[in-house]
Amino acid sequence: MNASDIEKQFEEFERFIDDFVNESERAAVVIGCAKLDSLLLQILSKVLIAPTTADDPFLEGGTAPLGTFSSRINACYRIGLIDAPLSRALHLLRKIRNDFAHESFSISLAEPRYTDRVRELIAPFKDGKEFTYFRRTYFYEDNNIVADFLTALSMVMLRLNNLLEIAKSPSCIPLATIVHNDPLSRLVDLTPVDLKSK
Numbered sequence: 001m002n003a004s005d006i007e008k009q010f011e012e013f014e015r016f017i018d019d020f021v022n023e024s025e026r027a028a029v030v031i032g033c034a035k036l037d038s039l040l041l042q043i044l045s046k047v048l049i050a051p052t053t054a055d056d057p058f059l060e061g062g063t064a065p066l067g068t069f070s071s072r073i074n075a076c077y078r079i080g081l082i083d084a085p086l087s088r089a090l091h092l093l094r095k096i097r098n099d100f101a102h103e104s105f106s107i108s109l110a111e112p113r114y115t116d117r118v119r120e121l122i123a124p125f126k127d128g129k130e131f132t133y134f135r136r137t138y139f140y141e142d143n144n145i146v147a148d149f150l151t152a153l154s155m156v157m158l159r160l161n162n163l164l165e166i167a168k169s170p171s172c173i174p175l176a177t178i179v180h181n182d183p184l185s186r187l188v189d190l191t192p193v194d195l196k197s198k
Contacts, residue, residue: 009161017138017154025109025146026100032153033069033097036090039160040072043081046167069094081163085124089156092121096149109146118145122152130155 016035020028044059044066051058059066066075073094077087096117100107109118125131126148134154139147 005165009165013154013158013161014138016157021138021150026107028146028150029097029100029109032150032157033093036093036153036157036160037069037072039157039164040069040076040090043160043164043167044072044075046164047079047081069097086156086159089121089124089152092117093153093156096121109149115145118149118152122148125152125155 020031023031041059045056048058055061057064059072061067066072070091073082073087073090076082077084082090096109096114099114109115122131131151135147135151138154139150
């Protein structure tokens, strides 16, 4: 990935953040997690053998083995595309998304049942300089659980975007052969990996 690719990726990311930061809490949670689910689908479609048909009954559809957010997280973890902390963060996001998508009444991340989950979600991030940077740059500066959630979600999203770019690279070594040798060991890596140097 060259400098212009990185710049383009950040521009796309910032456009998405601009759109979803102005949404209601419910919409931000549901839309943000839908984006994560979509990224996992795209990553899996790049690293798995292509289907022999136009559609992909393995990845999409009501009876697809990898047709749900949960199964895609688990598959990416089990084949070594993401590490345990990233898998855990994605599952926490998925659980919050499920509640927000299915609750018929008003719901907020500030409710005690969600503040604990959000604290657990941000624990691997909160002491890092990236978390502080993202929070100040894209979200509110005050101490707010919604801003914490959106910051963590955004960092996970960027991490998956980076992984997708690696998977799309025509010079990419099959990911299953390299993931345990590094570059995906950190939960958030804002520096793209140059696979050619490996």
